[in-house]
Amino acid sequence: MSSDVSRTSAAAAARDETAVSRFVERFASTLAQAGFPPMAARVFVALLAADSGSLTSAELSEQLRISSAAVSGAVRFLIQVNVVLREREPGSRRDVYRVYEHVWQEVLTRRMQILDFWKESLRAGIDAVGPATPAGRRLSETLDFFTFLDQEVPEMMARWRERQSGGAGR
Numbered sequence: 001m002s003s004d005v006s007r008t009s010a011a012a013a014a015r016d017e018t019a020v021s022r023f024v025e026r027f028a029s030t031l032a033q034a035g036f037p038p039m040a041a042r043v044f045v046a047l048l049a050a051d052s053g054s055l056t057s058a059e060l061s062e063q064l065r066i067s068s069a070a071v072s073g074a075v076r077f078l079i080q081v082n083v084v085l086r087e088r089e090p091g092s093r094r095d096v097y098r099v100y101e102h103v104w105q106e107v108l109t110r111r112m113q114i115l116d117f118w119k120e121s122l123r124a125g126i127d128a129v130g131p132a133t134p135a136g137r138r139l140s141e142t143l144d145f146f147t148f149l150d151q152e153v154p155e156m157m158a159r160w161r162e163r164q165s166g167g168a169g170r
Contacts, residue, residue, distance in 0.1 A: 020049055024064075039066065043074040044083060047099040054098035056089070082110060105157065112153055115146045122146070 024045045031041035042064050047055060055063070060071045075097050078084035083103050087096045100106055122143040129135040 015051075021063075024049055037074070037077055039070050040074040040077040042066070043071060043097075044078055044099070047084060047097060048103075053101075054087070054096045056094050056096055058094075060097070081107075083107060105160065108153065108157070112150065115150055119143055119146050119150075 024042060027048075028036075028038065028041035028045045031045065032038040036044070043060055046060055046063055047053060057068055057071045057075070060066070060075075061068050064071075075084060075086070078097075079086060082100070083106075084097050084099055087098055088094075089096050122139050126136050126139045126143065129139065131137075131140060
């Protein structure tokens, strides 16, 4: 245990908080450009960059220099989209916000489940506009693409899990 503490202390001492802060802002900006709400992106990246993967509201407020209300709104969004969870700090009344393990794989898996709903809607749209119309052909192409993803992503995820376990590509 003593060596674990010294390793953690050494890692923390080697951490350049200014560089971490720049990374958080840069990656959050990238996520915001992709459609993530900006404050939620900042909170999410701060959690990703935390060694523990978790921070309290006060820690997020201090690190990001934002109000607790801003943290609360960002966390509410992140919980809603299932990338962060709220936990109670043992023996305390404080909440801790934690990024899910394997967060990107979980996000992709959930998005793939949404494709089923989209495909149903597209089929109804194709029936409504007619499959031979220009709109019907566009909707059919979209349906074909989503069907392709449905077939390919599970295989890709299996390869990823194998790679993560040390099987292939290492």
